[in-house]
Amino acid sequence: MCFPEGTPLSGPALHLAVEIDGAGTHPAAWRRAAHSPDQLLTPRRVAQVAAVTENAGFTLITLDDGALPPGAAPDPVGRIGAVERAAFIAASTSTIGIAPVVPVTYAEPFHVASQLASLDHVSAGRAGWVVTEEERPEAARAWGRPPVADAEARARESRDGIEVARALWDSWGQLVVLGRPDRVAAAPLDVALVDGRDVASVATASAAAGAPRVFAEVEVRRPTPPSTSPPTWPAACPASICSPRAAPDGTW
Secondary structure, eight states, rough: OOTTTGHHHHHHHHOOOOOOOOOOSSSGGGGSSSGGGGGGGGGHHHHHHHHHHHHTOOEEEEEESSOOOOTTSSOOOOOHHHHHHHHHHHHTTTSEEEEOOHHHHHHHHHHHHHHHHHHHHHHOOOBBBEEEOOOOOOHHHTTTSSSOOOOHHHHHHHHHHHHHHHHHHHTTTEEEEEOOOOOOOOOOOOOEEEEESSSHHHHHHHHHHHSSSEEOOOOOOOOOSSSSSSOOOOSSSSSHHHHOOOOOOOOO
16 A cells, blocks of 8 residues: 555545454453354354445455464464455455555565565555564564563664564555554654544544654444343344344443
């Protein structure tokens, strides 16, 4: 996903991104999902979700990842690698940007750059990169590396990894690099990821981000119905389509 003039991200418009990892942000979201838990480990489901997201008009999808399992039993404790899922999604979409999470705390920048360059090729220039850190010491053991326990040292690893990857990409183009400015220095970022409790706090965080572009993370909730009785639906509406599902925190 390069940034020459005229690309979708270059104009002053509202662009929406969505993370499609797992069954939702809440750790227990999979318990109320319409699919069986084993489908979280199938590439077909993530491709279907990506296609729906693209048709809904979103600009970008992100895929979370890390060296450690995403949860602990009895919650799902596995997932397909973000870059592998992104490559599979690229074949079933045509316009939406695809940005996997790839930490560089312990990974070699050369390998990361090669993976993302391949993703950008198969997606016809729609790849991005969400830079994060591996904070837990167990991740160092998984990589067989000495732990990088200090926050400043992890930020330096991320900054150096971005610099090396950009140098490797200079021969053919520029990939979009996304990250949180509180964890990765804003200078090497193309897009800063910020959040906040309300519009004012998001605006403040965006102004302080220091990156050319900003994506604000907004949590969308539907209000809890005032009545405890379930809503009724027309008889012609199949239950599999119309029946609402409550989130684990009680919201609908």
